[in-house]
Amino acid sequence: MVSPSKTRRVRSLEAWDALKQRNLEYAINLLVAGEWVANGSVKDGYSCLDAKVGSERCQETAALVLILRREIIGYLDDHGLTHGFKFLIEKYRFRHADDKRYNEIFTIDDICVGSDERYDRIKESIIDFMGSDWTIFLCYAHTIASFSVLSTTECGIPIRYRRLSDILVETTPEQRDAGLGDYHDAEFPMRTEFTEISFRLIDKLSTKILPQGVSEVPFGEKPRRCYTAAEQAREIFHFSKAIKRPGCREEHLITVGSFSASVQILLRLCWVYGIPLTVCMPRLRYDGSASACNGKYAVTISDVDEPVTYKLTSVTVITYMPTDESGGSFRMVDSKEAGIEDEPCWKLLGYSMYDNSQPGNFLTSPSDGKFTEALEQVDLNHIVSIFGFFHEEYPAKTENPPDIDEMYRVVCGDEGDVGALMSREGGFDGCGVNSNENSNTNNLLSIRNSVTDLSQKHDLRDTFIAHQRGPNTSYQMQHKPISFTFSHMDVSTPRTEELKWATMLQKHKSTSEPMFASLFTVVNAVYSMSDKDEADRLMRMNNNNQKIRDLMKKHPSHIAFLRDDHRQKWERWAMEKQKKNKVKL
DSSP states (O other): OOOOOTTSOOBOHHHHHHHHHHHHHHHHHHHHHOOEEETTEEEEOGGGGOOOOSSSOHHHHHHHHHHHHHHHHHHHHHTTOHHHHHHHHHHHHHHTTTOOOGGGOOSGGGSOOOOOHHHHHHHHHHHHHHHHHHHHHHHHHHHHHTTEEEEEOTTSOEEEEEEOSOOEEEOOHHHHHTTOOSEEESHHHHHHHHHHHHHHHHHHHGGGGSOTTOOOOOOOSSOOOOSSHHHHHHHHHHHTOEEEOOSSOTTSOEEEOOHHHHHHHHHHHHHHHTOOEEEEEEEEEEEOOHHHHTOSSOOOGGGOSSOOEEEEEEEEEEEEEEESGGGSEEEEEOTTTTTOTTSOEEEEEEEEEEOTTOOOOGGGOSOHHHHHHHHHHSOHHHHHHHHHHHSOSSOTTEESOOOHHHHHHHHHOGGGSSOOOOBTTTBOTTOOOOTTOTTSOSOHHHHHHHHHHHHHHHTOSOOOSEEEOSTTOOEEEOOSOEEEEEEEEEEEOHHHHHHHHHHHHHHHHTOOOOEESEEEEETTEEEEESOHHHHHHHHHOOOHHHHHHHHHHHOGGGGGGSOHHHHHHHHHHHHHHHHHTOSOO
16 A cells, blocks of 8 residues: 655546556557657657566567557558558647646546547457457556656666656555555556566467467476477476566566577567567777776676776667578668668667777677677577577566476477587577478577577676666676677667667767766666766765766766756756856866
């Protein structure tokens, strides 16, 4: 039960239900007509479906959104409704141009309800076509995404998500009878249902990756031996189901499953549905003491005598389209020539980290040009599979997860015990995702074992960009060679990513100011400092304006990295101070 203070407002049930209905309409419109741009800014974009629930399963939400989009557009095309519905969406958006944000909606009078009768008729037919699970998934994806933001570093890489506020809603009579009280935080029950439904949808969709002629075998009481990679991924995912208890709301469980199995299923589903992928790979050079830079394992900042600095030196953005080549793969394309500049893609955001003096070639080369050339030559199936297997199978605080090692042995059999020869760049024979191609591998355990060897050899187990040392402390950047990894997956378009990363790279090249190892947050922006103790202090500070002032006092040239609204605040404050002659600037 939540007991709000007098200053905290609570949404009425009527307003809450209307808000969820509006979010569902926004989401359907987004999938059919694309992003909603009003007055030069995005009012509703693909990031509005990036639901963050603490499950470390962003790849699942993004892929499911893209699959549902294909299904809805296929339905509209089949019934000759696509063009007409896009016109009605345009009218809807004009009518709703002044809609309030969720944090301004508390009563039914705060929200615009009602739509064109023809719009409602087609919308309801789409809802009937989707069915209950998909409808709840889409509504909750948009609703949950509005409650939090990703905190992003100065080089565009996210490090954590942050709730914007509690979502206080009146309880129903049934909830009050059950002792819940007059109000509750509605977000956490939504997370429970959302993650349970997401798991169920992937479980059902996994039948679409089975080879032709292989019938869908009902799941038994325990995992069974399977003889194709697609069946193995499906079987392992189904039996990998577990729950996580969030530290803040332990009573509201989050459903999770095997990370590696989900990646195998989703990659194959993207190929089946013809969904493009866009890989964004910024590259960071780090500089520091020789012992820190050349060490095999990550070095803590307290072990380094001199400040560690970082520079964004290049960004590679590559778009891929499914192809029948190489047993079912994804080929690199020019998004403009392919006519998919504005096509929603499964975006895989990663990063690479290197030291100028490190030995190596291909993906470990200190040359950005050679790195990009190597990345363009690597098979996408290969690097995504490597990432899927070296990533942790379950998030922290997962309760009694299944023995995933034993499950792979049971499902894949003994012949997978000997890992096949694999490198980060060289590929793995039979890595195609077309289940009907006989040349593809029939054993996921072989790939998994090979990746285990790779991750140990190249220290790929811990590749998260930054770690928080403890509650209310600053984050500390990684400080070791990382050939590649992925940090977040969501939905975006090639045009958006190419422009965003070109702008980001230009910003960093326009200044000699480096980034530093100690990070602190200002809402959803993450800034760096050379002084760890000062970063700790700013992390604990609640005054965001003062945080920016203290940062600029310590590192004046960091103005190059300030977010636009933060830079404007700083410049206004500095100008006012100059006029009053209260400080020397």
